[in-house]
Amino acid sequence: MYRKFTDIEVSPLGFGCMRFPKTDDGKIDRSTAKQMLLKAYEGGVNYYDTAYPYHDGESEDLLGEFLAENNLRTKVNIATKCPVWEVKKEGDFERIFDDQLKKLSTDYIDFYLLHALDKQRVDEIVLKFGLIDKLRSLKEKGVIRHMGFSFHDSLDSFKRIVDMCPDWDFCQIQMNYINTDYQAGIEGLRYAHSKGLSVIIMEPLLGGRLASPPERVLSALPKGKTPPELGFDFLWNMPEVGLVLSGMSTMQQVEDNLAYMSRSHIGMLSDEDLKMYENAKEIFDKMALVPCTKCAYCMPCPLGIDxxxxxxxxxxxxxxxxxxxxxxxxxxxxxxxxxxxxxxxxxxxxxxxxxxxxxxxxxxxxxx
Ligand code: SF4
Ligand code: SF4
Structure with missing residues (x-):
């Protein structure tokens, strides 16, 4: 079941720590979130993905607390990200990184990413402040074990970033059976893989929209699986996919996803299945209006619009x-x-x- 990823083996499913259950005051429901994290660990998940801004900064704290309380730090991989848009002057990168180590109660990060790169951020921030050299230096010191980036922009921009640095260990792209030709897309996935990068997939269910797709889309897909399972299996089928992140919000989702993960393997879909996915995408594309994934990066709107x-x-x-x-x-x-x-x-x-x-x-x- 485990998959080769950089120089280690990872669970096919990674726990995305950006959609934890919340209490009425908007904070993380810490008790339920910790139970979910433990359930995932017991079910074999060994990759936990957080970021500085997730849950207004509370996600890293919660993950660090959970790992310390359960003595699990050395048994799992932590991934977190540098919020490049907050690097505005010399010293910001180092200040934020030190803060992240404290929040995560650790002295090293297994997988460290430059968060949500696009052409503009690369040109105006990454190159200006030498962030790739800063990653290299952290890796040489052993404070980070692998360096990478997450990405949201065009395929050309993606290839440029991959080619910019021979030392990338991995990258993280958006992909699902609808987004095969969007942003990096399948071409980008294969390109990165051919250059030796391990690839993480985010948004496997298009921000939850593929968890309950329109009836016409669902009826075009292979039968006998739930909509989330259909979404994950499309990705796990591909040899170029390292692991798939899921931002789980309920214990039921954790339990369901663990069951899907345990059945997953490369080459699990037939040519006929793949044709059905293509057909479902065509139907979806004709129906889709706005490609919002509900990530909430745009919130809050100053006028209070949800x-x-x-x-x-x-x-x-x-x-x-x-x-x-x-x-x-x-x-x-x-x-x-x-x-x-x-x-x-x-x-x-x-x-x-x-x-x-x-x-x-x-x-x-x-x-x-
Ligand atoms: S509109 Fe807002 S919630 Fe939707 S994808 Fe963009 S940033 Fe995310
Ligand atoms: S007022 Fe309109 S343009 Fe400004 S943040 Fe809100 S939705 Fe976006």
Whole structure:
């Protein structure tokens, strides 16, 4: 079941620590989250992916606390990321890294990534502050064990970043059976693999949208599996895929995903299955409106708009019908009409969604 990844073996499933269950005050439900982490560990998961901004900084603290309490630090791999957009002057990288070690209660990071790279961040931050050399130096000191990056931009930009540094150990890209030709896509996956990088997949279920895909999409897919299982198996089938991250929010999801993981292996799908996935993607592409993954990087909106909820309601106009979509839209306290087009959300959206324009369009669509 375990897969070769860089110079170690990892579980096919990695625990994404960005969608923990929350209490009413918006903080992590720490007790439930720790039980979920323990369940995943007991089920064989040995890779835990967090980042400086996840859960407003609470995710790294929670993971560090969990590993210390259960004496598991040396038994699992921690991945965390440098928020490159917060590197604004010399010393910021080192300050943030030291803070991360403290938060994670550790003196080394197994997998350290430059977070959410795109062309602009590479040109304006990574090159300007020599961040790749800083990673190399940390690796030489043994404070990080592997260096990599996560990515959201075009295929050309992806190849440029891969080629920029012969020392990358791994990278993390968005992929699922819908996003095969989006951002890095399958071509990028194969390119990175051919250059010796191990590849982690994020957004295997397209921000949860493939956990309950439209009926027409589901009916085009292979039978006898749940929608999440269909999503994971598409990725685990590929030899170039190192591991697949899932941001789990409930104990049920952990239990289900562990069962899927235990059945996974390279080459698990037939040619006929793969044709069905292609067909399902074609159907989905015709129905899709906004490629929002609900990552919430755009939040909070200064005007109080629940941006991902607006897109969820808008996308529901095709997947669930106008009546249901209107009900969902009506439940949003501050909706699209409040948008003043400030562009704050567009600057940080990994999917480059043009919210200032879309908010107007969506308001008009629901007003009709
Ligand atoms: S452009 Fe609109 S939706 Fe985006 S942050 Fe500004 S007000 Fe909010
Ligand atoms: S609009 Fe962009 S940043 Fe906001 S939740 Fe959707 S994908 Fe994430």
């Amino acid at each position: 941006i991902p909820a607006v897109y969820e309601a808008y996308n529901a106009t095709v997947s669930k019908g106008m009546k249901k979509a209107r009900e969902m839209y009506a439940e949003i306290t501050t909706a699209a009409s409040a948008c003043v087009g400030c562009g704050k959300c567009l600057k940080v959206c990994p999917q480059h969604i043009d919210s200032p324009s879309l908010m107007k369009k969506i308001e008009a669509a629901f007003a009709e």
